[in-house]
Amino acid sequence: MTSPSGKASIKDVARAAGVSIASVSRAMNAGTGGVSAATRAKVEKAAAELNYSPSWVGQALRGQTNDTYAMIISSIQNNFFSAVAWEIERRLNDQGAAMLLFNSNEDPALQDRCLREVTSRQVAGVFLLCAVDSPGLTVLAKHTSVLFINRRVDSMPDIPFVGIDDRSAATEVARAVLREKPDRIGLIHGPQRSATSRVRLEGFLSAFAAGGRPMQPADMVEAELSMESGYDAARRLFNEGNFDALVCGNDQIAYGAYRRCREIGLTIPGDAAIYGFDDNPLNQWLAPWLNTVSVPHIRFAEEAVQGMAMLIDGKRPQDAILPYDLLLRR
Amino acid sequence: MTSPSGKASIKDVARAAGVSIASVSRAMNAGTGGVSAATRAKVEKAAAELNYSPSWVGQALRGQTNDTYAMIISSIQNNFFSAVAWEIERRLNDQGAAMLLFNSNEDPALQDRCLREVTSRQVAGVFLLCAVDSPGLTVLAKHTSVLFINRRVDSMPDIPFVGIDDRSAATEVARAVLREKPDRIGLIHGPQRSATSRVRLEGFLSAFAAGGRPMQPADMVEAELSMESGYDAARRLFNEGNFDALVCGNDQIAYGAYRRCREIGLTIPGDAAIYGFDDNPLNQWLAPWLNTVSVPHIRFAEEAVQGMAMLIDGKRPQDAILPYDLLLRR
DNA sequence: CTGAAAGCGCTTACAG
DNA sequence: CTGAAAGCGCTTACAG
Incomplete structure (x- = not known):
């Protein structure tokens, strides 16, 4: 019945059970040294009554907890x-x-x-x-x-x-794009501070070049990995002209681009194909039109x-x- | 230079600075008692060299930290x-x-x-x-x-x-549904263990009844607050017949229902209107077709x-x- | 201003 | 099996 408001400590339990704190600790932990059945029973009763659970802080300080x-x-x-x-x-x-x-x-x-x-x-x-x-x-x-x-x-x-091997995945995406023979390909890649985005970009660029359709600087734009940024990037891109294939650094960017496409009256995937990366779990529910790389x-x-x-x-x-x-x- | 691998403790800093641990503590904290400029300088130098930051565990045990x-x-x-x-x-x-x-x-x-x-x-x-x-x-x-x-x-x-006042919001949703004069209204509500879902359901039901279109048991089904569950619920519902208005307990359920609608060839919002709840931040990007309650x-x-x-x-x-x-x- | 000491909640050698 | 004690990293009255 000690400290009815605050949280019970090992001392409270020891006092209530009439044993030492060491015994309480031993009874609570499978660790070193057992306790007699009688002690265990007393401790368990007291612990239950006081709603005691060991303090993670105390345990951590003692240096044992690493969970x-x-x-x-x-x-x-x-x-x-x-x-x-x-x-x-x-x-x-x-x-x-x-x-x-x-x-x-x-x-x-x-x-x-x-x-x-x-x-x-x-x-x-x-x-x-x-x-x-x-x-x-x-x-x-x-x-x-x-x-x-x-x-x-x-x-x-x-x-x-x-x-995953982002470079090779990006290469495959680019090849899939080329197979569709689009009129004009736009690329919205992720921030180059990110190694992943950088490697994906390399994969896209080299595959497009190898396929005889090297990317034009005017058809490429960088975005953050967010829907907002993808939207802005798509807006800038479509100011330059029309695109019927949009390759994006990840799915979030693709979602943003999708919104911009809708705004300017494009039907997806009819008027333009959008390609993302990650296979966001949402896709199967809300973005069945999105081509993407399924990352496990x-x-x-x-x-x-x-x-x-x-x-x-x-x-x-x-x-x-x-x-x-x-x-x-x- | 003590303990180059492990994390430096207040003792290490005290030793390196040639002061007591109390002084280290005082120098690091704005709290009680100041320290001389000389002491502070020594401590700060040592702390920087050892890359010392106070242990949250030690602080918490001392009973001060509550952040x-x-x-x-x-x-x-x-x-x-x-x-x-x-x-x-x-x-x-x-x-x-x-x-x-x-x-x-x-x-x-x-x-x-x-x-x-x-x-x-x-x-x-x-x-x-x-x-x-x-x-x-x-x-x-x-x-x-x-x-x-x-x-x-x-x-x-x-x-x-x-x-928010979920009952009143649900009432407004139901009234908005009725204004569209749909042929048949389906309702997929959330689990009744949730007070919020329960109150929303009450709002829906009373408003439909008040509008002269009491819900039929066959047109209602319960779902968990997930896309998967919403999908299943919609499947069961559409086995019972056709619906051109689908009222859902939250947006996640609505996303699942949306998928089922697509599968059976319904165009949204053309063939059926879907109503959700919450205004999930995704909606503006991926679900512009969804009617919902914008929760702040x-x-x-x-x-x-x-x-x-x-x-x-x-x-x-x-x-x-x-x-x-x-x-x-x- | 400064240091030695107590104590927060624990676990675990160390004696008994 | 059991208890008294040390010590983990800290802060803060308490002396000086």
Whole structure:
């Protein structure tokens, strides 16, 4: 009955059960040393009455707990990212661990703030879903298990990576575009600060060139990985003329471009074909017209959780370059 | 140069700077007692060299830190929910606080696990975006600041709430439907375990009855708040006949119904009008055909953060029932 | 201004 | 099996 308002501590339980705090700890944990049945019963009764659960903070300080991971995601608004995050969280939960989720918003300063938060919380490992290069990241990687998902930071080749071969996927997209023999191809690529966007762009450009249709600078424009930015980019592009094939750096950009197409009266996919990247889980519901690259987000989660376990064990997992599928809708 | 691999502690900094740990603490914190310029300089130099940042765990155990909040969200896959979560996180970040995000997946057992996680981490307060009723919730509310967003738990009327008047909004939706004089109206409502879904259903039913078109049981079906479930529900509904107006419990359900409509060859909004609820941020990009209730998610975030601040201060904020907008697309 | 010390909640060698 | 004690990283009265 002690401290009816505040949260009960191990001391309260010990007092109520008439045993030492050491016995309470032993009874609560499978760990070192057993306790007699009588002690266990007393402790369990007291714990139940006081609604006691051990303080994670106390445990963490003691240095034993290592069951918390952090996920830094560039944008929670992107359903592809949030699907990966959720699949990872589910798996961690299943093994009794917890995940803290932070948004970096593609901003190095904000990412560093997240990382500081993460560091001070002594997490066991950090998943970075679309990292940006930032000073704090280099420091973090020195004393924490870190894993890149979907995007790596070029200056940190030692950090394990889970993703696809974006260059080859982009090449395949470009070839599929060429097979349709469009009159004019527009390209809205992602920000070149992102290694993934950069590699995708290389794939697009080289395949178009190889197919005898090198991209014209006037037909290309850069966008952030958002619907808003894709919309703006499409607006600029269509000011230059008409396009019947629009190749986009990811699905979010494609959604934005789609809206602009509608506004200027184009029917999709009748008047123009739009190509994205990721296969956002929304597509099957809301964007059946979108051609895209199906990135295996469930396998991303599996590989990431597995790779992290290896890292925690002190081993360096292989980079996982997973298979993708080209999804052409017609 | 101590412990080059592990994270530097306050002791390492004190040793490197040649001062006591108390002085390090004072130099790092604005709090009690200043330090001389000389001491501060030494500490800052040492801290920078060792890349020291105070351990949140140590601070939390000491009982001072209270800058962490938790958000329990029912599904990260719903863009409306994730938009609210992100707006709240941004605001907390701006005031130097952090937010931990957990998924309950509408599962009481999983929600309780999240809550246990939350409790043991000594968070300052918990935002519940679409809570379910669970034993742990009642306990948590006794010693932690808790706030409901978008959905309340009926058995806990004392917990502050941020939301809209769902009954009245549903009534307006139903009236708008009737104005179009559809041949046959189908209704796919949300799960009745959710107070919000229940109240919306009441609004729909009473307005239809008042308008002289009481709903027939065969024209109604219940769904979970997901696209998958909305799709299934629509399939069942269309097995019963044809509908040219489909009223859905939320936008996710509406997306699922939309897919089913496409599959059976219906043009939206030509052959049938679909009505949702929430105005998911995606709509403007991907679902311009959807009629819906625009729920002010930014204001949800503002009110929630403000209300939480009051709770922390020991005051009980008023429930915030915010204005909504009917969005009719034609 | 500064340092030694207490104490937050825990776990685990160490004695008994 | 059990308890007293040390110590994880911090902050803050308490002396000086």
